[in-house]
Amino acid sequence: MPADVLLKPRKLPACDRCKSKRVLCHSQPPGIPCPRCVENEAECITSPVVRRKPVRKPKESSAGLEQDWSPSPDSAPSSSSQPTPSTSADVLPSVLAPSPYTSSSPTQTTMTSISGPLVVHLLECFTRVPQHRHPLLSLPALRQTLAQSNWRLDLLPPSTRALAFAVLATAALVSPHPSILGEGPVPTSLEELGAWPALTDWASFGRRRQGACRALTEEAFRAAREADITVNWSTESAVTCYLLDFLDSRYGPPNRFGRPFGISYASQSRALAAEWQGIRDQARWFGWLTEESLSSTYFGSQIIFSAEDHRLLYGAETVSPEEFASSLRNTSTFHDPNVAFSATLPYSIIVNDAARTLEETITGAHARRQPFNEVAALNFQAALSRLEHLATLIIQRIQFLQPTSTTTLFPEGDHEHAPPKRDVPVQYALRSISYLARTGYSVLTLAFHRELERRARELPAPTDEFAARSRERMDLLRRQVREVVIRAGHEVGKSMQQLPSLPHVTHFRGYRLHLWAQVLLDSAEGGSLSPETVSALESILQILKLTLYTYIDPAVPPAIAQIETALLPLHRIDLPPLPLDPFADYAYFDPLLTTTYNPTQDLNEWFTAAMVAFEGPPGGMEASSAM
Template sequence: MPNTRGSPNPNIPPEEGLKKKKPPACDSCKARRVLCHPTTDGTPCPRCIEKGTKCTTTPVTRGRPPKKHLGVVPATPPSASESEPLSSTGSPYDSIGLLPPQESTRLLELSPELVHHLFECFAHLPQYSHPMFRGNILRKALSSVSWKIHQLTPQQRVLAHCVVALSASISYDHAILGIGPQPASFADRSVFMQGADLRSYGVRRAPMYRALCAQALRLACEAGILLEPSEDNAASCFFMQFLEIEKEATSRPWAVAYFSHVRAIAASWNDTNVDPLHAVMWNSFLMLEALETIGSRHPVLISHNDQLLISGNEPLPLQNLFETVQTTMRTAKLQPHTVFRIMPSVFFHITRLCRQLSEAIIGDFARRQPLNETAVTEFLSELTLLHSIRCLVFPPDEPNTASADPLFQGSPQTRSTHLHLRASAGTMVFSRTTMLLALHRELAHRAARAPTTMGQVAWAAERVELLRRQVRELAFFAVEEIAHTLLVPSLPHLTHAYRGALVACAQFCLDEAEPERVGVIEAFAGALKLVGYSWTPPAGLVERLEAYVDTHRVAPLQLFEISTWRDMFPAPLASDLMELFAMPLGQPEPEGL
């Protein structure tokens, strides 16, 4: 219908009224209750030009006004019509336990109930035990502001957001998972059980997890945590590096800043008051960082001097450690506490071997040089010693049993002791396998690019291929050991400590597939389905594993259930038992364990 009132603005042709709806009146004209003649090209209206005022237009939302949001996570999941994917242009935050953004920056404001839930989830993750993370202090700070995360100091706010983002990867709350079924708790055995396919949970949590990671990244950059050494900033940098793993970047700025902060803080420590328990925990986290770097072919950032500065005195050489353990096992009855006492030295040597592997064999500079066969031979010899120590304290299991190791049989020992042993065994198996797979990838790379010409060059290529085949067999044996540990999985460790190793093992099994090892491939397919609770596995990997299993499987995989280890989310490690890791060999056994 034509506009009968006409248009005094010469910039708008008469026929425009037939094509487009008239834009809303500007704020100035509405305030003075006069007729506005808005333009469509962004220029001020004629009345604002005449008055010399700024012409702005505030959009008016029509329809029923929204109910006031109190920031409380809904007791029941929102309806499907209210659930929309997160986007940069806006999301139905009310339906997922988030307060709507009040600024154009669109920060997600988490409700206190959701923050408290995510903080409690964090205690189940390995990262909770990091020496730089002062969980009790952060808990008190959050409690003092009624769990309103935005009221924390800038550095604590960044740390809390890192914790929240990490916890979102295991949370079972519908505010994180969105629409669909959810576990009642971490002890819900109807969900967390062997053989379950939990990948749908990872898909559902992915939008919220990415949004929380992005928010943590933004706040970390705004607070400048890369520049100021402090315990909170070091912990935040450590967590940020983990949150950024999926990006597969060529540089690792958060890891570099993390070690820079740690070095600066460690330099002020009193040598005479070194906490043995903290030294143990430092050794374990330095080891996990080193394993992560060689898995992605990044340089190992921790030097030998850094290890000594952070974790204390140098342990026995690996050969001497093996002989000491061997003597101890001969003269004393097999005791689980023997494992605890050697683990700090094992952690130290694993970190050292990762650095040796990176600098002498698989690193960028080493790759430009002819293969150092002496370095490869020495490295394999030390891995053999490491495996021998593992076999002494964790004897090989009998066939067709879930765990015939005397350390893992039902006994009066506490459940916490079993969980510590389980973590120790997993560490030794996963670390050796990660290093062997990294070495195998390097040898395969060199063998593939080696020339086939006659003479000494061809002879060197044959030597590389021979080493590759030898390492391949060792890697297969190590991968089989991991497959056995997957019969009693600890889901937080699989998802947040060994996820990269699991994917590498699965890809190795497919690349070097052998029909007689179909059970191993099936075990990794099942493990990746469990890991899918937190992260979506690489596209098509599980399907390829299952396709190979379906083609070559003779009998279904036997799943064993051990009542002691039925919980895939074991309780946080007891501090009294953690002290056993700081006890030297030869000290009398504690009573009552």
């Protein structure tokens, strides 16, 4: 046999995304995306690999990287080595670069120094993002340590230095400082941005801050490696791991097969809580754990905090949805904001339990490999209906307490010597509760809907009566859940009208607005959109454009173009959103969904009853009148 027959064909090179995530790439011929990119709805790009003679890299001096930075004109990428995706001109090559903690290539931006005044400015900006309220973070202590070191980061202990860089990199995403944005128009303050015209090119800010944010982020990961924060456990290391996990997610969807800093954050939080006397910061912990559960559900990754961790961090309280709903319906307490505040804990517990159930039975890695579990799907559908009802009751209370709500893009931060403003925190808290209520059930609804659609696409054509009946039940379930997800999309639009702050979208991974835009656009019947859908798309469009102020998400520019194309014939792009009725009964509840499926019940009997409940009796109006 000739020798060339024994040679295996050379494997095609891996795509950029699989290489950055360090996972096996099932490479396809040119022009065909790999399966992993198709599954994650990502642009599949394969950069040409140029073999060069290895060059010894001189060791960098960390002391020279610490006080201000400027983009290096000599480090601009060449067109041959940095392909630009064809989806949008706004997508920068550096956005699709490898994650900072896995990248071995030199940064495209050179950090020369970080001045003391700039460090002070970034610390003030950090108070405008939700991360500054994390229960493990003591921002005054970090500020005091920096002041004692004369604002020089090279004089800090290794773990504190890693935390400082992580904080500065997170704050740089919203900073209006000229050293961050570079050349171009610069607002005098974050408050000024709220008065800028609606046609402002917000994407220009995201492009201009790209180099500075990338440099700060890479320095944060470098400092974390030097301090071994995943090995040397402490409160400081735990919160640094949390911030680095967030920063890594800004470079694309988190790798569902590994979140090293996220897992270390959960492990260290668990170990710290085990040594506490009682529970600390319960009110803040359940909010952060809920955000983590919802973010993991959105991206299809594993929920890194277990049920035992939740009990350890915010208590072992059990909640009955029926009793909770009964307390929310009590109209005599509508004027008491404390009832709305106290509702966040039981609602978060129910959301976290539902997210874990969804992962274990329907959307998790193990559940996705198993045959479709109809019983689990029906039970989750019923739980989702109850969760929607609870969210509606909470939102009605907030609307009663706060009938008109004005969104501030960047609310005033917690200054060390600022006078107390008791009304501002209350209004901010009410908007945050309303945001949590809508986010809680809408995220789970979208994840459930997407998994059902994926299952339906993979189902083979039925070959017998049993398979045909199973397919009919699946189609019915999909139609019912599609109705729920459209209502949830309308609620997402309303939540965009009453945001606590813009960083609640840009600095939390819980909302992927471009997916909601696609759901609402797909809901058009006969090419026409309902008024509720148009209003929701208008609100989502406005916030999507504003998010480009912080960074350029590759999925956002195409979503903006799709929404504008759909709204342009209606001449509704610049119209204000529809007003909200505080007591509007805008949630439709199917009685069928409020009853948990009984495993002893015959699925075909359930299917027949469901068809009548969902579509009416056979024969339409005549059959109904005959009955």
